Amino acid sequence: MAVVTLIQMGPHPPTDRPLRKDAQRNRQRIIDAARDLFAQKGLEPNLNEVAHHAGVGVGTVYRRFATKEELLEAIFEDGLDQLTTLAEQAMQQQEDSWQGFVWFLEQMCRITATDRGLREIAFSKCYAGGRVNAAQERLVPALTRLVERAQADGYLRPEIAAADMPIISLLAGTVSEFAGDVRIDLWRRYVALFIEGLRCRPEQAPLPVDALSDVDLDTAMTIWKPAGTPANSVRSVDGAVPGQDTRDDSG
Incomplete structure (x- = not known):
């Protein structure tokens, strides 16, 4: 059984390169759609709306950009x-x-x-x-x-x-x-x-x-x-997030 398994797995061609190309296409598709969406509506749309505008699954967007901030920087x-x-x-x-x-x-x-x-x-x-x-x-x-x-x-x-x-x-x-x-x-x-x-x-x-x-x-x-x-993304002059507890609990 071990020999048969090795023979079956060996002929499979490597898939890294096609996946990288596909990932790059998806990434660019997301960026282009997000740029168009943000140009029209400002920074308000979330990643779910970006996915809808790009015509891709939400999971695809989150695999490329873990947060909205990452996407905004890329754009x-x-x-x-x-x-x-x-x-x-x-x-x-x-x-x-x-x-x-x-x-x-x-x-x-x-x-x-x-x-x-x-x-x-x-x-x-x-x-x-x-x-x-x-x-x-x-x-x-x-x-x-x-x-x-x-x-x-x-x-x-x-x-x-x-x-x-x-x-x-x-x-x-x-x-x-x-x-x-x-x-x-x-x-x-x-x-x-x-x-x-x-x-x-x-x-x-x-x-x-x-x-x-x-x-x-x-x-x-x-x-x-x-x-x-989001309200918690706005920082005060001293850099603290409004409402955030900044006390040092290390002691």
């Missing part, structure tokens, strides 16, 4: 890096600092106005894992260089800060959420109005309040809850 790290790349391109390829600033602002608003999920992950830390956090941090210095160059050339109001850029992008996104089904590109009208208000002009009245500091912006990103965010 949005590249999107955040894209924003950083656009800011760097505006610096390197646009000799005119004002044109470079305007070009980047329009590109950023186009992306975040039409991709609700990216907008929410870019400006909220509710779901930010290590890779998303690192991508967010790479974006800030690129924005700062872009703003400071346009100010040094006298084009951009001196009160403007890099921290203003996410706010403008969020405002453009709000226009899309409100009226995007009526007019998909309406956000462009309001970005153009913002741009005119950002220009530096003689005898210009100062802005009534200061921009957020870097610390304040980080705090706002930490406590802002996009729709559907």
Whole structure:
């Protein structure tokens, strides 16, 4: 019987390679479906909804991504890096600092106005894992260089800060959420109005309040809850989850 068993098992071809290809196809299918779903609905959908949108079983999704955070990082790290790349391109390829600033602002608003999920992950830390956090941090210095160059050339109001850029992008996104089904590109009208208000002009009245500091912006990103965010995923300024017992029971 032992000999027969060995003979039966021996001819079976190895199956590792086909399984790896199939797993990769499923993984990409899940990512593509999730990217489309989150772009439409923001970060609210859960992994079950992603599976339904992808046309795969729920178990298939959980085998590829144990948590929703893992899936979000796989999708949005590249999107955040894209924003950083656009800011760097505006610096390197646009000799005119004002044109470079305007070009980047329009590109950023186009992306975040039409991709609700990216907008929410870019400006909220509710779901930010290590890779998303690192991508967010790479974006800030690129924005700062872009703003400071346009100010040094006298084009951009001196009160403007890099921290203003996410706010403008969020405002453009709000226009899309409100009226995007009526007019998909309406956000462009309001970005153009913002741009005119950002220009530096003689005898210009100062802005009534200061921009957020870097610390304040980080705090706002930490406590802002996009729709559907679980309550226990929002951390306070000191990093504690609201309602969580942080006492040390080791003693």
